[in-house]
Amino acid sequence: MVFKTPLLDKPAPGWKQDLPGPNESPSIEPYPPVLSNPPNHVDNVYLELARATVRTRGVGVWLTFLMFSLAIVALLSLIAYILKEGTMPPPIPGIALLMGFIAALWGGVFIWRMDVDPPRDEPIRFNRFRRKVYVYRFYRDGLRPFSRTAWGVRAEVYDWDNLRAEACSVYGPMGSGGLI
Template sequence: MKTHAPNMPRRSLGWKYDLSKPNEPPELNLSLRHLYPAPNQINNINLELPRSSLRIRGLGSLVGTILTASYTVWLLQFLYETLTHQWEAGVSLIVFTVGFSIVLYWLVIPTIRMDIELPRDEPIRFNRLRRKVYFYQYHFDRLHLFSRQRWGVRPVVYDWDDLIAEACSVYAPMGNGGLIESVMISVIKPGTEAVIDRLFFTHDIERGKQYWALVQLFMQQGPHALPDFVHPPRDWNDDAQLSFIRRIAPKVRWPDAIDLESRTAPLSG
């Protein structure tokens, strides 16, 4: 199991309330069978849910590239005219331009890279016999924009009993009300209120509640407690089922050891 220093706040940003705990009765919803996308796979041992931390794929790289290219052209022209004294720019303007450029590139370049490198699916596997949860987790670091070690998929594994699902909503200046909802999963150090990790679950609170109830049913009662889903599962590694943007994204490749463990029962004895 991966461990972290317990230095995160107990409540996630924009916390509204906690969903029912892993071993409490789930909040049943008659629309569970209409979930879209449906679970990737279900059997007697594990259930795998799809997940995407980007709501719209391709937008970040397209807008980011246009913005970066346009600004870079203007910046080069500004620097050329300043250095050749064709434009007498004041020191304060130069300092502001340099500072603004650093901030802009720091915000935009990671967004472009993430949009390009993020896997086409970021699944979560729930193993009911091991009582473990396996997150296909993509990590990034804005302070090291071009690092290979600090960017990429590094799956993490936690105990089912240590998870808490949190419904969150925050307002952002987006012009249309700006309400951004999500459900986050916090990992609690046993016997304490210390949060050792926090992971994204869903963008929408209602869908998050449905997925969470589905997982609770599976972990508590098994696959026979789940409904027959209206929508078929999707193979995220099958290009024929995906849009062009998702086809160019990296395929899901679980490390062999974690892939085997997450799909099998523990050895008896």
């Protein structure tokens, strides 16, 4: 059944049509491709679909090296001034060097964790027997890059009967001049 207006109060950007509800049988052909990637797992109990959110890896390692280098330079400059003059530097340059060290260290740890910690796949699992949908999401906290509890994958659980699906189409420019 195709509706002219979306069922949800806030439809997805590029809304085209609503798909059948969880207890309705499909009455129309699926809108464009059903699955662009093969599922991770399919059996009688659950279906798991891949959902990659991180596409590039390795760039952060080089930026981390740069940030840690800046932190070392700031710290060595502060130590060299203290050893050369035998006293603490004036307040403004001393605070600037100390803040530069702290910011570079914090930024280096944050960039490292953003490159290394996220999983390659954050799947969505549809469990038929429990009638639940599990969405695995990676959470991070930029203000606490040293925390173990603020970073990691958490599962969000949704009831099967409360799901609504929409077909949408979003176009955006790509670097090669095409559209996605």
